[in-house]
Amino acid sequence: MPYRPTAKTQARRTERRSALLKTALAIVASEGFQALTINRLAKEAGIATGTVYKYFESKAHLCSEVFRLATEKEVEKVRAASFPKQPAHSQQRLANAVTTFAERAILGGRLAYALIAEPVNPMVEQERLIYRKAYADIFEQLIEEAVTKKEFPPQTAHVSAAALVGILSEALVAPLARGIPITDHNNLVKAITQFCLRAVAG
Amino acid sequence: MPYRPTAKTQARRTERRSALLKTALAIVASEGFQALTINRLAKEAGIATGTVYKYFESKAHLCSEVFRLATEKEVEKVRAASFPKQPAHSQQRLANAVTTFAERAILGGRLAYALIAEPVNPMVEQERLIYRKAYADIFEQLIEEAVTKKEFPPQTAHVSAAALVGILSEALVAPLARGIPITDHNNLVKAITQFCLRAVAG
DNA sequence: TTAAGGAGTGAACCATAGTTCACACCTATT
DNA sequence: AATAGGTGTGAACTATGGTTCACTCCTTAA
Numbered sequence: 001m002p003y004r005p006t007a008k009t010q011a012r013r014t015e016r017r018s019a020l021l022k023t024a025l026a027i028v029a030s031e032g033f034q035a036l037t038i039n040r041l042a043k044e045a046g047i048a049t050g051t052v053y054k055y056f057e058s059k060a061h062l063c064s065e066v067f068r069l070a071t072e073k074e075v076e077k078v079r080a081a082s083f084p085k086q087p088a089h090s091q092q093r094l095a096n097a098v099t100t101f102a103e104r105a106i107l108g109g110r111l112a113y114a115l116i117a118e119p120v121n122p123m124v125e126q127e128r129l130i131y132r133k134a135y136a137d138i139f140e141q142l143i144e145e146a147v148t149k150k151e152f153p154p155q156t157a158h159v160s161a162a163a164l165v166g167i168l169s170e171a172l173v174a175p176l177a178r179g180i181p182i183t184d185h186n187n188l189v190k191a192i193t194q195f196c197l198r199a200v201a202g
Numbered sequence: 203m204p205y206r207p208t209a210k211t212q213a214r215r216t217e218r219r220s221a222l223l224k225t226a227l228a229i230v231a232s233e234g235f236q237a238l239t240i241n242r243l244a245k246e247a248g249i250a251t252g253t254v255y256k257y258f259e260s261k262a263h264l265c266s267e268v269f270r271l272a273t274e275k276e277v278e279k280v281r282a283a284s285f286p287k288q289p290a291h292s293q294q295r296l297a298n299a300v301t302t303f304a305e306r307a308i309l310g311g312r313l314a315y316a317l318i319a320e321p322v323n324p325m326v327e328q329e330r331l332i333y334r335k336a337y338a339d340i341f342e343q344l345i346e347e348a349v350t351k352k353e354f355p356p357q358t359a360h361v362s363a364a365a366l367v368g369i370l371s372e373a374l375v376a377p378l379a380r381g382i383p384i385t386d387h388n389n390l391v392k393a394i395t396q397f398c399l400r401a402v403a404g
Numbered sequence: 405t406t407a408a409g410g411a412g413t414g415a416a417c418c419a420t421a422g423t424t425c426a427c428a429c430c431t432a433t434t
Numbered sequence: 435a436a437t438a439g440g441t442g443t444g445a446a447c448t449a450t451g452g453t454t455c456a457c458t459c460c461t462t463a464a
Contacts, residue, residue: 170368
């Protein structure tokens with residue numbers, strides 16, 4: 001048996017794969033999923049079209065991974081803000097979570113639109129559902145705890161949680177979708193945060 | 203000059219056109235935009251493919267019109283609830299508006315998803331933006347009036363308005379997008395309404 | 405009845421990208 | 435060096451569905 005994949009070749013493979021992913025993400029971050037084609041990706045990565053398929057089963061799978069790569073860290077940030085090491089009042093935690101999401105979305109610019117709202121394909125839509133659910137779950141847990149501790153008024157936690165996700169999507173992405181750059185970051189974030197606090201914390 | 207279109211032929215033409223639109227809407231309402239192809243539409247309308255193009259410039263234009271046809275009346279209902287003939291408290295008006303939207307969306311089922319969230323094409327996405335804006339404008343006006351009358355606390359009306367649109371989209375469509383039929387209509391609508399009132403009316 | 409502008413037809417056309425595949429090249433074992 | 439499995443190549447293929455167009459049929463006015 002003459003040939004066996006070795007640690008070195010494996011590493012090389014893994015590295016190429018993540019380099020591809022990184023290139024793909026760069027395209028999406030600057031021009032959206034709409035600009036991510038296999039041909040373009042291959043060209044920018046300096047490889048042949050077919051080679052992409054040695055690393056990714058299909059375009060849809062590739063998009064999924066790009067989406068996950070970009071979204072996972074966002075979710076983590078929001079989770080961290082929601083459940084900090086230091087104990088904090090629920091209201092403050094929610095405010096931090098919302099602010100974190102909003103600020104990162106605004107900084108993200110085109111990428112935020114791509115992740116939250118750009119029409120892509122069913123597989124990414126699926127992925128999106130999963131991450132919306134992830135955000136909603138974080139909020140839901142926070143709210144439930146707070147209601148138990150009487151820091152928030154009684155409410156249907158999972159509806160409130162979904163509603164928060166909706167608020168963040170729409171309030172941030174509506175301007176982006178219209179191509180209007182957000183000018184007054186701070187006030188926008190403040191207004192959204194206040195709205196959320198009124199809604200959930202009463 | 204031997205031939206001139208006459209009232210009768212014009213009427214016939216108009217009627218055929220709206221019949222086509224109606225057929226298209228029926229397809230969208232039961233299976234979404236994804237199922238609306240020119241071939242299928244032609245077949246179901248009992249005409250040839252090419253004929254569709256005598257009535258609609260392109261598929262995108264057709265989709266736009268179908269979207270508008272379905273959405274316009276929804277917007278009107280919400281507007282009517284927001285600005286009733288009889289004077290009413292702002293809180294009640296907002297509650298009615300939200301309830302109206304939510305209940306109609308739930309009854310609409312597949313259609314609601316198609317209109318609010320289904321990925322279609324850029325032209326429909328454009329149309330969607332317009333209608334989201336339309337809803338937001340209604341809410342914004344209501345909120346601004348209420349703030350002036352001191353019935354609502356001070357707030358950034360256009361942010362609150364966008365947020366309301368987001369709440370309604372997400373809280374109603376999230377379950378639909380996952381194919382989970384909404385079971386407990388009344389409580390869902392109630393929870394959403396309460397959330398909105400807390401958020402906006404304090 | 406005949407001229408001429410609409411309307412209807414549907415098979416062929418096209419455009420876009422995703423996907424494949426036969427072949428050459430590389431890498432690890434014996 | 436020889437073997438054999440992996441990787442890279444890119445032009446060609448394909449699938450889907452929107453769009454066209456040369457032709458026929460229909461309608462109205464003279």
